[in-house]
Every structure is written in C-alpha cells, then in structure tokens.
Amino acid sequence: MATKKKFLVVTDLDSTLLDHNYNCDEAEPALACLRELGLPLVLNSSKTVAEMENLAMHLGLHSPLVAENGGLLAIPNESTGDYSVQIKGLPRKEILEAAHNLRCQMGYKFEGFADWSDQELAERSGLSITQSKLSRARLATEPISWNDTEPQRLEFADQLGVLGIRMLRGGRFWHLMGAPDKADGIASALEYYQEREPDTDWLVIALGDSANDTAMLEAADIAVVIPHADGAHISPKAPRVVHASFPASKGWNAAILLLLDECREHCST
Numbered sequence: 001m002a003t004k005k006k007f008l009v010v011t012d013l014d015s016t017l018l019d020h021n022y023n024c025d026e027a028e029p030a031l032a033c034l035r036e037l038g039l040p041l042v043l044n045s046s047k048t049v050a051e052m053e054n055l056a057m058h059l060g061l062h063s064p065l066v067a068e069n070g071g072l073l074a075i076p077n078e079s080t081g082d083y084s085v086q087i088k089g090l091p092r093k094e095i096l097e098a099a100h101n102l103r104c105q106m107g108y109k110f111e112g113f114a115d116w117s118d119q120e121l122a123e124r125s126g127l128s129i130t131q132s133k134l135s136r137a138r139l140a141t142e143p144i145s146w147n148d149t150e151p152q153r154l155e156f157a158d159q160l161g162v163l164g165i166r167m168l169r170g171g172r173f174w175h176l177m178g179a180p181d182k183a184d185g186i187a188s189a190l191e192y193y194q195e196r197e198p199d200t201d202w203l204v205i206a207l208g209d210s211a212n213d214t215a216m217l218e219a220a221d222i223a224v225v226i227p228h229a230d231g232a233h234i235s236p237k238a239p240r241v242v243h244a245s246f247p248a249s250k251g252w253n254a255a256i257l258l259l260l261d262e263c264r265e266h267c268s269t
C-alpha cells in the first residue's frame, strides 16, 4: 500500500506560537498554509483545556489539545465542538488528596490553586479574574506556593514521589503532577492521527522555547527551537533541529514556511 508523508505539527504556546501579549498574528501566513494543506496542528501546553479552548476556536482548529503538560488529551467532538477529556496521568483529585493528607499529617506549609478563590489567585498571579477561573479549571495538575523550608520541601517531594506524583518548578509556582510530560503529548497526538489515517506516514514537527519543551522536541522528527528575545535558546537532540531566526510567533511563522517549502520540493503531499 502506498504511504503518504504528512506533517503533524505539535506546538508549545507561550513564547513559541504566542507572543508575550498572547497574540499570534505574525504566524498567520504559516497557519493559513497548514489549514490549506489540511495538516493538523496540535497545541501542547501547561495550560488547562479551559484556557486553550478559545485559542483553538480562534485558530479554527479541530485537532486534539494536549493540556496540563501532557497530563491530559482533549478530543473534539466533530459535531458539537465540545471536548472529551482523557486523563493521561493522575486525576487531580488523587494528587490533592495525597498532598493535603501529607500537609495534615506532617504540618507542611503550602497553599495551592485548590485553596484559593478566583479572586485570591488573581491577586497572587496577576491574572484577571476570568483568566484565574480558566486556570483553576485543572484536571491533572496542582500548582502550589511552597511556604516551608527547602529540606521540608525535599521530604514532601520524596513522599509524593512514592505515590507517583512529581513536584516540578514552574515560573511562579511548584507543579504537582503525575508521570506524563509534553513528550507524552506527542505520542498521544500521533496515536490519534495514526488511528484516523493509518496509511499516512506522519512526520512530527515540534516547536518550543523552554526547558520543559526539550523532551517534546526530542520526541519529534524535526525539532524547531524558538529563541528567546535575548538570543538564549534550548539545545534539544533530535534527528533534525531547526533554529528559528526570530522569537515567538514571527520565528514560528518563518520556520514552518521554510519546512513547508522544502516539503513542496521533496514530498508529494
């Protein structure tokens, strides 16, 4: 059976597809090309499904969303546009139960999204109340603010580890989560498209800018590294690594257009 080669594009959001003001207008030429060619674009972020839905709608995407750092896959229903969610790691309920039990028993000092109202999260994070509400709609991760000593934190992290829960440093908060990461998001997306188009030979392009994107880029066939404004960049090892010439959406646009041009010359899409 003849196999057709097709790109599957998987992308990080903040500082990759989105500029600091959450805008991706500069990526529009490349986004339009992907739409015309019918190539899937999968958003893979630490954000919640609730936070990603609007952007997906704005971009006219009908692809699955990988949310909460690979912790879940949200699959769109073709007729209603609603998403059905598959938890890939641990449900947040279990994470909260374990963390709160330890807090009770050991007296650790920390507070997390589950302890705060939308208003309190807005005050602590600088998000608007609406954004806080979307960000608190978590299903597979719990961000916390650690108010205890570092030795206590290490002990807490060890105790969580026994239960299969990881504690990772994010920008402002520590994140409690199960085993999956953004690289598992690529596997989930690939599995989804392989099932739908079994005769296609999918070539995965992943785009990202931060340390927490490295594993995702290393799981791709082509890794596109988006530099930060000061020129700093991550250095993943992938079969092919492309360094975008500009930060965020402008670099995203240029890199995707370049790869699509090459494909027009060499592939028979």
Ligand SMILES: [Mg+2]
Pocket (backbone or CB within 6 Å): 012, 013, 014, 015, 016, 208, 209, 210
């Ligand atoms: Mg990013």
